[in-house]
Amino acid sequence: MRILLVNPNTTETMTDKAAFAACAVAASGTAIIAATSRMGPVSIEGHYDGALAIPGLLSELKERAGEYDAAIIACFDDTGLDAARSFADVPVLGLCESAVATAGFLAQRFTVVTTLERSRVLIDNLVRRYGMGGRAKVRASDIPVLQLEDPASGAIGKLRAEIERALAEDGAEAIVLGCSGMTDLARELQDIYGVPVVDGVAAAVKQAEALVSLGLSTSKRGSYASPLAKPFTGAMSVFAPMRAAG
Amino acid sequence: MRILLVNPNTTETMTDKAAFAACAVAASGTAIIAATSRMGPVSIEGHYDGALAIPGLLSELKERAGEYDAAIIACFDDTGLDAARSFADVPVLGLCESAVATAGFLAQRFTVVTTLERSRVLIDNLVRRYGMGGRAKVRASDIPVLQLEDPASGAIGKLRAEIERALAEDGAEAIVLGCSGMTDLARELQDIYGVPVVDGVAAAVKQAEALVSLGLSTSKRGSYASPLAKPFTGAMSVFAPMRAAG
């Protein structure tokens, strides 16, 4: 089974970290194909960055079509997830959706700890849409995304402080790490705090493997129907769907 | 007051129709500046089209920055609304959000009638997020968007049949037209059915005028904070934010 992991921001070190985490949990027959977006923001912090990361994400999905059995969008904002599901003929997983569904099997109440305040409401909206609004809180720890790449930034201390507040104030029974750049910290934090700590990259790999092995893929009836054939103009013309809708 | 109305699809006849509707309701001191996206799909039908319409939308907002006091995104899917609000220093309105807020002043229960089934759940998700999920239903009338430009298509008959079902089965007290291509039909349908019929283009113009005249604009605290200065790469590099976050 081939899983395409696309980092929708353009920072390769983040792709590498996510791919490493994905490989670490992949089943023996699973190949992780890592791809970094070639156009868009170097990190995704808020709605503007996220919207402009989607063409780069879809471009990777499109150019490698036929080369993968499932895809993962390696950003906790689930950037472009609906568009990718409409486009692809194979299952597509987001980190947030995978992580909160996974946490739901482990705990009745949990907290997502993300980076910046500007991402907090965005993720809270996702959590509600995925049905976990009554069970999960979202907290920001005031860490710019790329600081997670820098051990000297103090980012981990801020993250730990926020996890401790979640445990003390939210009644959190588990923690979800709300940024793909935190993927390498999950095990250690789980050991420290003695509660399940869910990483979205790992969760998404397992959900992708599950769907492929069950022969399940995105419904093409209704809201994720394949794009209708139609012209796209200008710089976006390369994205014009070439086939009829399913 | 200058309101920039951007059609995020690239079909100029749809821009013209929306601009005509906007001008028809604009206050005497309001100038409507119509713009058509120069890159992306010729119509927005579903998540894939919508995501790829956003760069074209943002491009219009960006190039005309300083030339408008508020902006309207002339698509009922509220394509790119969050990104546009983060980007702009002036209020930005979507058709769906404006229309359902307006309908909420007129009726306790109402129905949105849109085009294709693939857009129905997308709009239903918006309606829920805007807080009207308990008051509004969304129906699709099986009309491809561009058929609304063709009087011979039978589209109006399908739309009327769906409105009649909404009145008979949903207990609808008002109707919201769920596509910018229906903007020219609102008055006539209101006369026929004797219930308020809300058009998103007109509603958005009024909300834009309201916000500007009240000196209110998008909060830059929290989820709509201005994009952080950072590099964007490849074909998206033109979108890199150049200023510091607010």
Next chain:
Amino acid sequence: MRILLVNPNTTETMTDKAAFAACAVAASGTAIIAATSRMGPVSIEGHYDGALAIPGLLSELKERAGEYDAAIIACFDDTGLDAARSFADVPVLGLCESAVATAGFLAQRFTVVTTLERSRVLIDNLVRRYGMGGRAKVRASDIPVLQLEDPASGAIGKLRAEIERALAEDGAEAIVLGCSGMTDLARELQDIYGVPVVDGVAAAVKQAEALVSLGLSTSKRGSYASPLAKPFTGAMSVFAPMRAAG
């Protein structure tokens, strides 16, 4: 366009303040007709006051019928709004509904700051009914309504302290002032705190202008159908509907 602004309490200085605020934002062709209820409580603090303010409110609407194109109920509790909508042939706006709809265009999360604790849950119930329960919190600042008329009361200090708590603890991206007596403070507070501060009087004027100019009025199908002709007895006999239901 003539907008009737009815203060449902009987304190004329509050009417004057609200009328001043309304005139300050009214479009050039809009005339604000201010009316003060002639029967009922001198201020509306809680359910009992509110219920007994409704006859006075409806009396103003009734006696001036035909003289206005829209009406505003100048109390943040939206006192009698449903009854007024059923009665009137023209649009009727409440301050709370107008303000929270307006805030929804500016911020994803916001806080309403009202006067007394006894009004907090009442307004919270309104906010939920209007669909903003997931996006807005309501706080009381322990200010009796009429203290807002007295500069020496310390009321503004209490209000500011509560706004500061909302910003620090709620993640509020905008503030809604939850009493018509606060209408004169909006601009100043917006300047101080750097977030949108929405005043219900101003918001309602703009929504009234919007509906009238769009040719939209309350649906007479369903829950806001015109009152059925029937006798009313005793002191209420003057309110008996004289026409057939719509």
Next chain:
Amino acid sequence: MRILLVNPNTTETMTDKAAFAACAVAASGTAIIAATSRMGPVSIEGHYDGALAIPGLLSELKERAGEYDAAIIACFDDTGLDAARSFADVPVLGLCESAVATAGFLAQRFTVVTTLERSRVLIDNLVRRYGMGGRAKVRASDIPVLQLEDPASGAIGKLRAEIERALAEDGAEAIVLGCSGMTDLARELQDIYGVPVVDGVAAAVKQAEALVSLGLSTSKRGSYASPLAKPFTGAMSVFAPMRAAG
């Protein structure tokens, strides 16, 4: 124990019917004191009638203060319930709230069948506020309230037809009769349909008895705090609260 049952409309035959139903279920030590409003509409159909029934209701509560241990508002719209609870020092029960709470002990899903379409959304809003929105549907049977007083009106046939639709289409496990004028039909309908049929008058009597015998009364902390002493003007001056707030 003395329970004051106030009919907030001015039709004495409806009071008589409700009082008869109340007496039929009252415990041996319970006295039912029936009162008919002396000012307001002859029946309550929609928001306008309801709002103008409140002074007459409160007047009965006020004039008989000290003569009753609990009060029931004998209208399924729970007209003036919040105001009455704020006013009274004893428990106050509404029919809708009592009936749906009672039905909740009997069935996981149920349907309320009321009279006119104009009352349907009003009651649906109550049902949601009381927390039963996810468990109960509300249906209208197109019966003007006073037709329930006329055996030749065909009203019962319409009511039965609507109950049958509720059983067939809603998965209703129980039925709530959504008008005080239906109180005499509950037993017979329960026998016919073999599901619990809950009448609001009877349910409210039992809840009133329960609260009084448990020594429980409306909280005077927060939203139902006693009205603050203040002037009321004009025709409403008689309602001015004379005591300090609790």
Next chain:
Amino acid sequence: MRILLVNPNTTETMTDKAAFAACAVAASGTAIIAATSRMGPVSIEGHYDGALAIPGLLSELKERAGEYDAAIIACFDDTGLDAARSFADVPVLGLCESAVATAGFLAQRFTVVTTLERSRVLIDNLVRRYGMGGRAKVRASDIPVLQLEDPASGAIGKLRAEIERALAEDGAEAIVLGCSGMTDLARELQDIYGVPVVDGVAAAVKQAEALVSLGLSTSKRGSYASPLAKPFTGAMSVFAPMRAAG
């Protein structure tokens, strides 16, 4: 009227306390029949204890069938309530459901104070299912259930501290005692804090009396249909239903 009060844990002192509380509020014609489960945990703290208390509970209901007109499950977790309702031909009441419904007549917002953190989410889930999730918070006071039987345990001090937090931080207008072992404290706490304090045992007695006197019982249509006749094996064979489903 005979009400069977079954304590689903096997500690007779807790049965005695609950029976005493039940008798104290029972109407003159009501006989309280107290029963203690003869198999299962000595106290119910969390999901595991609760599930294993159900056979003992059902056994009591089954062996005394025909000897009671209604039943109460004397545990605030509403242990086995759905199963008991399916089994019994008479009304069955839980403490949590009865208490929160009762509190709903007294206050718009209230707080349930229970024992251990492990019961908090369990009760919160019940509160949501009963429709009070938007009106009630649940707090744990860190008291093992059986400490409530020991005056020297300091349990009451912990309980009072938690009630004080609820009043100060939650805006609670009333308090619900979230354990049957607290039943003897309700009156005293109500006197101390001046807000309604609702005890589940007392509330359930009144609801049971109400349903029986109204001739209402659990619907046997739909989810509470009588168990279908079928074999049960092993140690559970005694529970096999012997009659056809209703």
Next chain:
Amino acid sequence: MRILLVNPNTTETMTDKAAFAACAVAASGTAIIAATSRMGPVSIEGHYDGALAIPGLLSELKERAGEYDAAIIACFDDTGLDAARSFADVPVLGLCESAVATAGFLAQRFTVVTTLERSRVLIDNLVRRYGMGGRAKVRASDIPVLQLEDPASGAIGKLRAEIERALAEDGAEAIVLGCSGMTDLARELQDIYGVPVVDGVAAAVKQAEALVSLGLSTSKRGSYASPLAKPFTGAMSVFAPMRAAG
């Protein structure tokens, strides 16, 4: 990895069918250990059957403790799931929870088709608690569970008819089979209807594998804390927890 699949009803042919389905999707290193409850109902149809199936379920989990790395409860009602999670030191999965989480990755709106009406509301309550209430409907197809074991029963025809109604009336984009006895039909139905058809047994196997391979297990902080050591009496004494709580 060893996954214990416990059928909580006592019908071995159903265990066999579920085990066969589990083995068919298990990864190469996964061993499925099938167990049939030795005490309780031969099928689980409604709340009463379900509650009395829990001791048999827990007994299997308890006796085989240490022999498995994860457990699956092979009944779509998620019978005893909370108790099992509290008891076990390893992940425990239910069919309903696994299936609806899986369907959520494939479709925005879907329908669960179960057997009898008496199970419909029970499952609907689960679906809501798992957060899918806004996205999923539940339908009953009027099939007694054990008829699914009998090819001549006509059960499959009824199931197909209900699926067809779901597609036509609910806007379902995917189907979830709401009974473990339907597990063998998933592939065929998916081929017939061209939408994803999710079987709970298969979904649960994959979720179990995912959690084990990720090193995640049920949180022991909060609501799923290990049972406290305490006596259990009578026939349940064997279930007394022997260790201290986590």
